[in-house]
Amino acid sequence: MALPWRYAYRVGMHIAKQKLKGNKKFPLVLELEPLFACNLACAGCGKIQHPHDVLKQRMPVEQAVAAVEECGAPVVSIAGGEPLMHPQIDQIVNELVKRKRFVVLCTNAMLVRRRLEKFDLKPSPYFSFAIHVDGLKERHDASVCKEGVFDEAVEAVKMLKERGFKVTTNSTFFNTDTPQTIIDVLDYLNDDLEVDEMMISPAYAYEKAPDQDHFLGVEETRELFRKVFADGRRKKWRLQHSPLFLDFLEGKVDFKCTAWGIPSYSLFGWQKPCYLLGDGYAKTYKELLESTDWDSYGRGNDPRCNNCMAHCGYEPSAVLATMGSLRQSLRTLTDM
Ligand code: SF4
Numbered sequence: 001m002a003l004p005w006r007y008a009y010r011v012g013m014h015i016a017k018q019k020l021k022g023n024k025k026f027p028l029v030l031e032l033e034p035l036f037a038c039n040l041a042c043a044g045c046g047k048i049q050h051p052h053d054v055l056k057q058r059m060p061v062e063q064a065v066a067a068v069e070e071c072g073a074p075v076v077s078i079a080g081g082e083p084l085m086h087p088q089i090d091q092i093v094n095e096l097v098k099r100k101r102f103v104v105l106c107t108n109a110m111l112v113r114r115r116l117e118k119f120d121l122k123p124s125p126y127f128s129f130a131i132h133v134d135g136l137k138e139r140h141d142a143s144v145c146k147e148g149v150f151d152e153a154v155e156a157v158k159m160l161k162e163r164g165f166k167v168t169t170n171s172t173f174f175n176t177d178t179p180q181t182i183i184d185v186l187d188y189l190n191d192d193l194e195v196d197e198m199m200i201s202p203a204y205a206y207e208k209a210p211d212q213d214h215f216l217g218v219e220e221t222r223e224l225f226r227k228v229f230a231d232g233r234r235k236k237w238r239l240q241h242s243p244l245f246l247d248f249l250e251g252k253v254d255f256k257c258t259a260w261g262i263p264s265y266s267l268f269g270w271q272k273p274c275y276l277l278g279d280g281y282a283k284t285y286k287e288l289l290e291s292t293d294w295d296s297y298g299r300g301n302d303p304r305c306n307n308c309m310a311h312c313g314y315e316p317s318a319v320l321a322t323m324g325s326l327r328q329s330l331r332t333l334t335d336m
């Protein structure tokens with residue numbers, strides 16, 4: 001499945017402009033975390049272990065918009081925590097859409113049906129929801145440690161689609177998954193629920209996550225995705241990733257980590273070096289770029305990176321490799 005042309009064109013133009021300016025490091029997607037609080041407590045989560053005084057903070061709208069403007073990323077993925085617990089989340093979304101940023105609101109769906117009316121959110125080609133769905137009912141409810149969450153997510157997807165919103169999903173896989181559990185959930189999301197696009201990721205082993213036993217190693221990840229993508233399934237699914245990132249997941253190509261391409265901005269500032277590790281914070285994206293020793297991270301450089309195949313480190317590498325090749329660019333626009 002090809003990436004949406006509007007999105008691919010915008011990201012391509014952004015990269016071309018950065019190269020013309022002579023910038024070697026620049027952001028493609030900003031991971032914005034305007035709060036850490038959440039209404040779930042998933043065992044594999046590395047974001048909700050902050051003390052109470054941090055969990056009750058909400059990022060002001062102006063601060064969120066200023067971070068997006070300073071870094072210039074064309075795509076903003078709003079996560080957390082649970083963004084729908086932020087009372088001004090609609091204002092953040094609308095300010096960014098007004099600036100023609102592609103905004104993705106990542107949610108566990110528990111508040112969609114209850115709170116959507118309270119927010120001023122409207123369908124737009126620049127705005128989509130990304131609903132967290134790790135598996136079919138039993139598997140997803142186990143992943144989020146609460147019964148009924150899968151059913152709520154399904155109802156939320158249906159309601160959002162009925163109201164004309166673009167709806168994507170975000171699925172994280174662990175070593176408790178088999179090729180078949182992944183195939184089953186992606187088939188369901190693609191063919192039955194008919195979401196617009198799907199994002200997939202092997203789970204990253206957060207040091208602070210309560211459950212440390214179920215993260216995938218690199219070879220396990222490659223073997224798993226090779227089996228999942230076999231028999232033409234990869235072409236059939238509407239996956240929201242560049243073809244080279246999917247090649248990377250199944251071990252056909254390898255890349256160096258380029259975590260500066262998907263930086264993370266939270267209540268603490270710009271996280272070093274990425275969304276997954278926490279080696280300090282910078283006040284600006286510029287300071288993040290200049291004060292981080294990027295060569296000391298990535299597989300083979302830092303033991304904490306050795307099992308990482310997460311999109312925040314490697315999707316920018318895949319996108320940059322795509323833009324450097326006419327054949328890969330055409331592949332992105334036409335087929336997988
Ligand atoms: S829903 Fe997301 S933010 Fe909330 S606990 Fe689960 S993984 Fe963490």
Ligand code: SF4
Nearest residue numbers: 257274297305308313
């Ligand atoms: S490999 Fe890159 S993205 Fe992954 S944890 Fe290390 S620095 Fe972060």
